[in-house]
Amino acid sequence: MIESAAILGLGLIGGSLARDLAAKGVHVFAGDRDEAAVRAAAAQGIAQPLTWNEPLDVVVLAVPVVAARQLLRELAGRMEGVRLVTDVGSTKRSIVDTAEQMGIGDRFVGSHPLAGDHRSGWDASRTGLFEGAPVYLSPTRSTESDALELARELWTVVGAVPEVMDAADHDRRLAWASHLPQAASTALARALAEAGIARSDLGPGGRDVTRLAGSSPEMWADILVDNADEVSTALASMAAHLSATRDAVASSDRDRLRALWAAANQWHQESP
Amino acid sequence: MIESAAILGLGLIGGSLARDLAAKGVHVFAGDRDEAAVRAAAAQGIAQPLTWNEPLDVVVLAVPVVAARQLLRELAGRMEGVRLVTDVGSTKRSIVDTAEQMGIGDRFVGSHPLAGDHRSGWDASRTGLFEGAPVYLSPTRSTESDALELARELWTVVGAVPEVMDAADHDRRLAWASHLPQAASTALARALAEAGIARSDLGPGGRDVTRLAGSSPEMWADILVDNADEVSTALASMAAHLSATRDAVASSDRDRLRALWAAANQWHQESP
Numbered sequence: 001m002i003e004s005a006a007i008l009g010l011g012l013i014g015g016s017l018a019r020d021l022a023a024k025g026v027h028v029f030a031g032d033r034d035e036a037a038v039r040a041a042a043a044q045g046i047a048q049p050l051t052w053n054e055p056l057d058v059v060v061l062a063v064p065v066v067a068a069r070q071l072l073r074e075l076a077g078r079m080e081g082v083r084l085v086t087d088v089g090s091t092k093r094s095i096v097d098t099a100e101q102m103g104i105g106d107r108f109v110g111s112h113p114l115a116g117d118h119r120s121g122w123d124a125s126r127t128g129l130f131e132g133a134p135v136y137l138s139p140t141r142s143t144e145s146d147a148l149e150l151a152r153e154l155w156t157v158v159g160a161v162p163e164v165m166d167a168a169d170h171d172r173r174l175a176w177a178s179h180l181p182q183a184a185s186t187a188l189a190r191a192l193a194e195a196g197i198a199r200s201d202l203g204p205g206g207r208d209v210t211r212l213a214g215s216s217p218e219m220w221a222d223i224l225v226d227n228a229d230e231v232s233t234a235l236a237s238m239a240a241h242l243s244a245t246r247d248a249v250a251s252s253d254r255d256r257l258r259a260l261w262a263a264a265n266q267w268h269q270e271s272p
Numbered sequence: 273m274i275e276s277a278a279i280l281g282l283g284l285i286g287g288s289l290a291r292d293l294a295a296k297g298v299h300v301f302a303g304d305r306d307e308a309a310v311r312a313a314a315a316q317g318i319a320q321p322l323t324w325n326e327p328l329d330v331v332v333l334a335v336p337v338v339a340a341r342q343l344l345r346e347l348a349g350r351m352e353g354v355r356l357v358t359d360v361g362s363t364k365r366s367i368v369d370t371a372e373q374m375g376i377g378d379r380f381v382g383s384h385p386l387a388g389d390h391r392s393g394w395d396a397s398r399t400g401l402f403e404g405a406p407v408y409l410s411p412t413r414s415t416e417s418d419a420l421e422l423a424r425e426l427w428t429v430v431g432a433v434p435e436v437m438d439a440a441d442h443d444r445r446l447a448w449a450s451h452l453p454q455a456a457s458t459a460l461a462r463a464l465a466e467a468g469i470a471r472s473d474l475g476p477g478g479r480d481v482t483r484l485a486g487s488s489p490e491m492w493a494d495i496l497v498d499n500a501d502e503v504s505t506a507l508a509s510m511a512a513h514l515s516a517t518r519d520a521v522a523s524s525d526r527d528r529l530r531a532l533w534a535a536a537n538q539w540h541q542e543s544p
Contacts, residue, residue, distance in 0.1 A: 114475045133475075176469045181460060181478035183521075187513035188456050189536035194509065197448045199543035203386045203405075205487075206453040208480040214540040215477075217533035221526040228521050235518040237466065239511055241459035246507040249455075249500050254493040261489035264461035268486040271471035 002026055002153055005058040006050050008071060010037040012116050013088045014062025015125025020158035022046045023127060029054050037122040058084045058154060060111075065089040066222045069098045076102035084150040086111045090174060091226040092138040092167035105140035109151040110167060112136040112174070113160055120216055131159035136174075138167040175230035182212050182220060183231070184238055189213030274298055274425055277330040278322050280343060282309040284388050285360045286334025287397025292430035294318045295399060301326050309394040330356045330426060332383075337361040338494045341370045348374035356422040358383045362446060363498040364410040364439035377412035381423040382439060384408040384446070385432055392488055403431035408446075410439040447502035454484050454492060455503070456510055461485030 004027040007014045014030075018041060022028045030047035032038050041047040059075070059082050061068040068087045072095065079085055085108045087095050092110040099108035115133035135155040139148055152162045165173070189210050192199075199210060224231050248256040276299040279286045286302075290313060294300045302319035304310050313319040331347070331354050333340040340359045344367065351357055357380045359367050364382040371380035387405035407427040411420055424434045437445070461482050464471075471482060496503050520528040 117476060173469065173473070176464055176467045177473045177478060178475060180463065181474065181481040183517050184456060184460050184514070185477075185481050186533055186536040187517055188453060188510055189539050190513045190532065191452065191506070191509045192448055193535065193539040194513075195448045195506070197445070199540060201445070201449045202453065203450060204389060205457075205484045206449060208483045209453040209457050210540065211480045212477045213536040214544060215533065215537075217530040217537060220533050221529035224521050224529055225524045225526055228524055232518055232522050234463070234467070235514060235521065237463040238460055239514050239518070241462045241466075242456070242507060242511050242514065245455050245459055246504055246511070249496050249507065250504050252497045252500055254497055257493035257496055258489040260462065261458055261487065261492050263465065264458040264485040265487075265489060267461050267465040268471060268482065272486060 002057045004056050006056050007060045009062035010122045012120050012124045015122045016129035018047050019127045024157050056082050061087040064219045064222050065226050072098050076104050084147045090223045092170040094226050096140050096167045100140050105142040106144045107147045108140050110138035133160045135160040135162050136165045136170050137162050138170050171227050172230050175234045179231045180234040185212035274329045276328050278328050279332045281334035282394045284392050284396045287394045288401035290319045291399045296429050328354050333359040336491045336494050337498050344370050348376050356419045362495045364442040366498050368412050368439045372412050377414040378416045379419045380412050382410035405432045407432040407434050408437045408442050409434050410442050443499050444502050447506045451503045452506040457484035
């Protein structure tokens with residue numbers, strides 16, 4: 001049973017988690033560089049300001065990946081009595097490594113909820129964000145079963161669907177399933193900007209493809225560098241597939257284009 | 273005033289146009305290789321089967337671009353008394369050229385409504401599809417003003433917003449605004465398929481980026497070949513922007529990645 005949780009970072013993910021946990025009766029304590037967010041959460045009865053004198057079952061680092069590693073180094077000494085330390089970042093190898101280096105691998109489980117959108121900040125946070133969302137849980141080499149069970153409980157309580165996945169497997173998978181679509185959407189946006197095409201010139205389909213171009217530069221620079229090896233591989237594959245399309249177009253090869261589109265159709269149909 | 277219109281092709285675009293015109297009191301006559309679609313439209317009181325004995329103000333070729341050119345060649349001799357011949361294709365240079373070659377340039381205006389999605393066929397057609405949608409109108413070198421005014425009326429009646437655009441300008445613009453996003457979404461889908469990532473593994477953002485991968489191979493092979501020169505240029509630009517991303521990732525250049533994402537943000541913000 002989780003009775004109390006500290007959430008560091010009241011952005012879209014941390015703020016939404018605070019709202020849902022508070023609604024389930026968990027005592028939530030919050031910290032954020034932006035004191036206005038902490039005050040707003042307190043004023044709405046969602047969280048009290050974190051003083052580190054509270055007894056805490058769970059500590060959640062809900063900040064971007066580089067900041068999460070730094071915070072974990074700074075705070076590792078304060079984790080006495082805490083049963084689970086977790087994060088919400090989009091990469092898992094580096095944070096799991098850091099937890100092991102800091103000697104709290106037994107109580108650490110990396111979390112990555114597949115929720116949220118291109119918006120950010122406390123004002124974008126909302127209840128129900130995690131309802132039905134997959135959340136990947138990456139243990140360290142020494143995570144104890146109590147910590148892993150508590151991580152499952154944390155996310156199940158707010159409606160997410162936990163799946164345990166080795167950190168390296170996670171980072172490879174996410175390079176394709178999340179980081180590549182993000183990079184593709186952004187590269188397309190820059191190509192269109194350079195050609196003088198506005199987003200308002202696009203139809204509904206083109207607007208869908210470029211929606212992720214509104215995502216945070218800070219957050220994504222961190223994620224991509226943190227997962228550079230896997231992301232490079234994925235980007236190279238996308239470039240090769242784009243090049244195959246261009247070859248077929250340049251040679252007016254209708255049959256080849258039909259085959260390329262049919263392959264994409266087949267993949268799309270599996271989950272339309 | 274448009275009193276009667278023939279619509280050749282009762283797919284998503286032609287079927288939706290038939291529904292909206294009929295609702296506005298236009299006598300609609302329909303033809304389609306798929307006789308079941310014509311029967312369905314007749315049964316619902318939307319259109320009567322086209323016999324070519326009707327007096328027709330307008331003829332709309334609502335079939336894919338290559339088929340539209342062929343149909344125009346076959347039917348050019350039957351256009352006596354018709355005040356406007358138009359199409360709905362995603363490219364405009366080739367159909368405008370064909371109309372001029374067939375000697376009906378005076379009564380031809382190419383149309384391209386920016387409406388619809390990856391679905392197709394009569395069953396996907398619906399009322400209101402064109403409400404608020406831009407529609408590009410490309411005249412020939414000899415289009416008469418009556419034909420152009422009738423084209424404006426045709427689309428305004430169903431709620432679309434006409435904009436006259438030279439066929440070459442149209443094809444360049446659409447290569448970027450429509451054909452490139454389509455090709456990018458499809459290339460991404462194939463890269464993900466190859467990596468063993470299912471569409472159901474993606475978050476909402478990745479699903480948006482790959483939504484167009486469900487589009488018709490037949491239709492898109494035709495469009496891309498018909499606009500091959502402009503599409504090749506656009507694909508090369510996208511490849512260059514993807515390559516710039518990969519270089520920044522491979523060299524762990526956070527500042528460069530932030531700048532790339534910030535440029536995409538700026539473009540996105542213009543029409544979020």
